[in-house]
Amino acid sequence: MKKILITSLISLMLATNVSADTDGENSLSKKNSGDVKDCFEGLNRATFSLNQGLDKAIFKPVARGYRKLPSPIRSGTSNALENISSLLTIPNNILQGEFKIAGINIGRFAINTTAGILGVFDVATKMNFPEYEREDYGQTFGAWGIGAGCYVVLPVLGPSTVRDTFGSFINVLGGDPYYNFSVHGNNQYLDQELYMTTKIISGIDFRAKNLESIDNLEKNSMDFYASVRSLYLQDRQQKIRNSNPTIDIIYEGDWEEVETQ
Amino acid sequence: MFLKKTSTFLIFIVIFFSSIAKVNSIEPDIFVQSTVNRASEALNNKYSKEKKIEKLKQIASETVDINGIGYYTLGAYRKNINEDQKKEYLNLFEQYFLKSFASRLAEYSNPEIEVLSKQKLNENYTMVSSILVGTEQRPEVKIDWRVYTKNPEIPLIRDLIIEGLSLVRTQKEEFSSIIQSNDGDINALFSTLKEFIK
Numbered sequence: 001m002k003k004i005l006i007t008s009l010i011s012l013m014l015a016t017n018v019s020a021d022t023d024g025e026n027s028l029s030k031k032n033s034g035d036v037k038d039c040f041e042g043l044n045r046a047t048f049s050l051n052q053g054l055d056k057a058i059f060k061p062v063a064r065g066y067r068k069l070p071s072p073i074r075s076g077t078s079n080a081l082e083n084i085s086s087l088l089t090i091p092n093n094i095l096q097g098e099f100k101i102a103g104i105n106i107g108r109f110a111i112n113t114t115a116g117i118l119g120v121f122d123v124a125t126k127m128n129f130p131e132y133e134r135e136d137y138g139q140t141f142g143a144w145g146i147g148a149g150c151y152v153v154l155p156v157l158g159p160s161t162v163r164d165t166f167g168s169f170i171n172v173l174g175g176d177p178y179y180n181f182s183v184h185g186n187n188q189y190l191d192q193e194l195y196m197t198t199k200i201i202s203g204i205d206f207r208a209k210n211l212e213s214i215d216n217l218e219k220n221s222m223d224f225y226a227s228v229r230s231l232y233l234q235d236r237q238q239k240i241r242n243s244n245p246t247i248d249i250i251y252e253g254d255w256e257e258v259e260t261q
Numbered sequence: 262m263f264l265k266k267t268s269t270f271l272i273f274i275v276i277f278f279s280s281i282a283k284v285n286s287i288e289p290d291i292f293v294q295s296t297v298n299r300a301s302e303a304l305n306n307k308y309s310k311e312k313k314i315e316k317l318k319q320i321a322s323e324t325v326d327i328n329g330i331g332y333y334t335l336g337a338y339r340k341n342i343n344e345d346q347k348k349e350y351l352n353l354f355e356q357y358f359l360k361s362f363a364s365r366l367a368e369y370s371n372p373e374i375e376v377l378s379k380q381k382l383n384e385n386y387t388m389v390s391s392i393l394v395g396t397e398q399r400p401e402v403k404i405d406w407r408v409y410t411k412n413p414e415i416p417l418i419r420d421l422i423i424e425g426l427s428l429v430r431t432q433k434e435e436f437s438s439i440i441q442s443n444d445g446d447i448n449a450l451f452s453t454l455k456e457f458i459k
Contacts (some may be wrong), residue, residue, distance in 0.1 A: 071397045209400060220361045222453050226438030230431040238425040255333065255386070255419070 036161060036233055039150035047153040048225050054156060055207075063207035074208070076120040081202045083112045083119025085134055087177040092135035096143045098242075104130060133242070137175055138167030142240035151229060159232035286413035289387040290379040293406050296324045296418070297374045297391070300366060317363040325362075326409050326417035327355050333419075334433040338440060338447055346447065353454040360458050374404065385411045386419075 038044060066074070086109045093102035108124040116123040125132075141163050142148065149162030160168075172179055181187070182195035207214075221227040303316035321327070331354035332339055342350065366372075373394040381387045387408045395401035407420035420429045436450055443449030 067398065212399065216365055220365055221435060222457055223435050223438050223442075226435045227431055229438075230434040231426050234426045234430060235424075 036148045036151050038229065040152060044151065044153040045225055047155055048228070050155060051153065051158060052224075059204070059207050060211070063204055063211055066204050066208045067211065074205070077201065078205050078209075079112070079116070079122045080119040081198065081205060082122075082132065082134075083109060083116070084178050084198060085202075086132070088171065088175075089133075089135040091175065091177070092137060092140045095140045096135065101130075101133075105132070108132060133239075135239075136164075136167055137170040138164030138236070139240050141167055142236070143242075148233075148236070151233065159228060161233075161236070164236065287416055288379070289406075289408040289410060289416050290376050290389050292324075292408065292416045293389040293391065293418075294376045296320065297376070301372060301374070304366065304372065314363040317366050318359045321359055321362050324418055325358075326419050327358050329409065329417070329419055330358065330429050330432075331355070333429055334436050336433050336437055338437075342447055349451060350447075353451060353458070356458045357454045381410075385409060387416075388422075 086105050090102050090105050090109070093099070093105060108129050111124045111127065111129075112119045112122060115121075138161070146163055148164070152160050152162060152165060154160055154165065170176075174180060178198075179195055182190040183192045217227055217231075218224050299320050300317060303313055303320065306313070306316075308316065328351055331351050334354070335342075335350065339347070374391050375394060376389060376391045379387050379389045387410050389406040389408055391404050391406065393402040393404055403424050405422040406418055407422065409417045409419045420427055422428070439450050439453050440447055
């Protein structure tokens with residue numbers, strides 16, 4: 001049970017990542033299906049402080065150390081992790097009705113796992129496959145029109161919403177093929193420890209890629225908690241809409257109001 | 262006869278001035294590339310950090326619609342403040358923006374930005390797409406620039422959208438959070454801004 005809980009928490013961390021919102025009304029967008037309220041703001045802020053402490057003491061130093069590894073090792077690791085993540089992306093492409101993208105991602109996974117030696121080399125991108133976009137159950141629920149619910153900050157794992165948290169639990173309830181192969185696959189190559197190690201390395205890889213940007217955001221924020229919340233929710237909204245920000249401009253109305261000043 | 266001559270003359274005048282306006286208008290993508298080049302030059306020069314910040318502030322003052330962003334970031338609260346508060350806010354916001362912007366950029370050395378394309382949204386806005394070229398330390402980053410083109414001769418930047426995340430939207434929500442945490446008192450935002458720009 002303990003193992004399942006830890007595994008679930010680590011899965012959550014990767015489903016959420018840093019990227020967070022709230023305007024005056026704490027709504028994700030005037031055009032979005034539902035408002036994202038920060039119902040537990042006091043508790044969330046306390047958890048956020050705890051996470052910041054853990055980040056400074058553990059995650060950031062580890063990410064710095066990771067950054068010192070030679071670039072080919074880091075990019076190979078990053079490619080392999082991305083390749084594994086497509087096992088979760090593909091069922092979600094299908095659930096969202098994106099059959100063509102699911103086909104492309106199956107092709108990408110097959111090529112990178114074989115010719116790319118377990119995904120270490122991103123051969124598919126060199127073959128001009130379209131850009132890979134991760135999908136998860138939280139995004140699928142969003143695409144189905146299920147509202148985000150309240151904004152929550154999880155200990156260690158960071159920003160999320162009630163919907164995204166629930167979506168992450170689906171991973172360990174049979175929704176993530178990589179988890180199923182590792183934990184229930186009954187094979188000598190994959191096990192639960194390897195699954196968890198993979199998830200931890202994904203977290204470190206993400207933190208290492210964003211060392212400067214997060215430092216910079218913190219340094220220049222007057223309310224870092226609110227900035228992270230805004231960025232996380234904007235990011236989730238964009239991923240759920242699968243939108244191209246250049247073409248699909250949201251918040252246009254807000255600017256129109258400024259015109260009338 | 263006189264009427265015909267007058268109308269011909271007027272048409273000529275209109276054509277003449279519209280052609281001048283066309284000549285003087287600056288394409289938003291060229292404007293962004295030139296702004297990026299100017300910032301890049303300031304960052305790559307062997308100036309002291311203070312001098313770099315001063316140069317970046319000057320570039321921002323000339324190319325960013327700081328007042329427009331200031332109004333936007335105040336959101337609905339801008340409707341409830343009086344003229345004096347508006348003046349005070351815009352003054353504080355300008356100082357805050359320039360300090361925060363320059364300090365963010367001054368951290369980067371040799372940022373290489375390639376402008377890729379532009380898309381006109383309407384008469385007032387064009388989005389310019391670019392990428393911040395990746396390095397060994399960080400991946401490539403997509404940056405879209407919301408350029409305000411109401412006056413095509415003086416285009417101004419109103420937002421940077423980094424990997425789909427709007428900087429001014431984030432700023433607006435941060436300000437809103439500060440005001441809300443202080444029971445809707447706008448003076449709390451003013452105090453926080455003053456503290457930041459000290």
